[in-house]
Amino acid sequence: MLKHLRPAFSLVILMTLITGVAYPFAMTGVAKVAAPAKADGSLIARDGQIVGSALIGQNFASDRYFWPRPSATSPNPYDPTASGGSNLGPTAAKLKDRVAGDVDKLKKTGVATPIPADAVTASGSGLDPDITPQNALMQVGRVAQARGLDVGKVADLVNAHIEKRLLGFIGEPHVNVLSLNMALDALKS
């Protein structure tokens, strides 16, 4: 065993230099040249201020905005420094109570059941940037009323923001909440 220690430690250290230093720095260099905006986190700026990332969901609580899915990040929802899901099992009383509360909250906004599942379930990351088209369309009435906009106009905006399946079968149709809400703000001005 002892005679193996020199090759063992030297190999670990040399491989650290190759795969742990040279490789990630080289990839960072490639990224800086080839796709700098993506490499820096697909950040979105408005009026010179960073408002978020196109890939990361953020919390919206106001009636004037489309709401994202519930987020299990703790203590604040949509906190990228604490990503994760609720990890509650299907028979957890806590899950049932939480969903029942969120269903009631939605019903008060004038929504009829059945409610699209993504609207009251927490995502795995707690940072899901998307909602389903059904969920977005369900919220059109509330948002239009809060903004004093025509329902048809808001629905058109939602439909324009639906990202379809790639090649017609890869992935799921979805609506990016941040991008939809930014378009909503732009609509007003």
Add this chain to the structure above:
Amino acid sequence: MTLIGWLQIGFLLALVLAAIKPLGLYMAKVFSGEKTFLTPVLKPLEIGIYRLSGIDRDREQGWLGYTLAMLAFSVAGFVVLYAIMRLQAYLPVNPQGFAAVPSDLAFNTASSFVTNTNWQNYSGEAVMSNFTQMAGLAVQNFLSAATGMALAIAVTRAFVRSKAETVGNFWVDTTRATLYVLLPLAIIVAIAFIFLGLPQTMDGSVTATTLEGAKQVITLGPVASQEAIKQLGTNGGGFFNANAAHPFENPNAIANYLNIFAMLSISAAMVYMFGQMTGNRKQGWVLISAIAVLLIAGIGITYWAETAGNPILTSLGLDPSMGNMEGKEVRFGQAMSTLYTAVTTGLSDGGVNSMIGSYTGLGGLVPMFLIHLGEVLPGGVGSGLYGLVVFAVLSVFVAGLMVGRTPEFLGKKIESREMKFAMLAVLILPLAILDFSAVSAMLPTAVAAIGTPGPHGLSEILYAYTSAAGNNGSAMAGLSGNTVWYNTTLGISMLIGRFGYVVPVMAIAGSLAAKQKIPSSKGTFPTDTPLFAGLLIGIILILGGLQFFPSLALGPIVEHFAMMSGQTF
């Protein structure tokens, strides 16, 4: 289940199938020391490494020497990784200024990464500096995978050679696996990931002001480079706590495809390589088809269980047509989430793009059962192949007993010494899983860590030790595993699951290599036939799975019936 869902699943499996042969042939060349198109570039680097490390590349090792070298390499990897975690506050590239990782968590994490488990009791974005991630964790993503590949090559050579005293040179096999297979593929996949939107920067985080005026700290880092090797090496330890559910690790459907493709292709191709190197390609395809049957069954059952949804939530007024969405991302939906889950546990990857702890009873049973089968579908890079060979050896022995023929596999007689070691290896898993689970289920501090009480709580504990001993790394993460008890015992399970398994397997390799390769005769039970594939499936299910069935009945199966009757805990 929808047709589009099955199309997504089928198309991905077809892509992997197409990659098996070219990648398998390439690896066969690399490990036979033949020239490849990368040799002119990499040879000088390879030779430089041998020279600096004092490695004589022409000197082969017997099974014991090979195994001791592997153990020394793992010890060195453990020591270096542990030191980096404990000292990260004094090391560079720590933009968030993280303090040292606590000792029990560092022990657990070092065990986890050296054994290719990559269980995450830590939350990457809150504990690990960028330096620790890339120069510590990601290095073991390469090296623990390369170690597994080297061991699989040694086992393969046992069937290639006749009356041989040696099985290869561990240092050479590991270096080649890293330089010729893992690194070039990692570069390609990392660049693809960068274009697909994964961050790749040395910066720590950016603070955004959301539309509603709140501050949002967005954690960044060298994610693309790490994600690439995380998948290719079937490691599974994510840059972030949420793993591949995190939009920065897995931003869209194409990235998800590439994630699954990257984790599945090397392991599947190694089985083909086994056929190629042992001179019987058909044997490789027979093994692959047996694996495929079990894996596709696993995918199908999970997909069905999750699309069926959770009746407890449906009764509250949810539309059941989307299935069980708790813990899943909208951009993946049920098909892409459950495919990932079945593949990650059929392999020893353990990365997740949806939270298995929130799966339905049966949806969560499948990933646990797939790990119980020994992670041979097609398993971790390397570890899957040698696990599969153990099952094949057991199958020929059982077949030999049934029809009264001499058990032989690929021209090597299987005798009592091989059988004893094979059984020893197969019994390691229940030892490491069931004993610790049983103790934890009775220990108050261990039970207090449960997230969801009732049968799901038992599933959480059982899953943790299953994942650790199987070197998988996925979790039913409701369990708060970052305690001294779990950090320590899970760490020990990982070490037993890896090294307690590998040593007897290498003993088999040594014993078979020393035997004369005999030509097949009329008395030989052919192993490259559909009949053998069927037998192998049976042996994997019986020897791998049934040992755990009683514990599954108490956890996920009870949970399923509780869920169907609307009972909560």
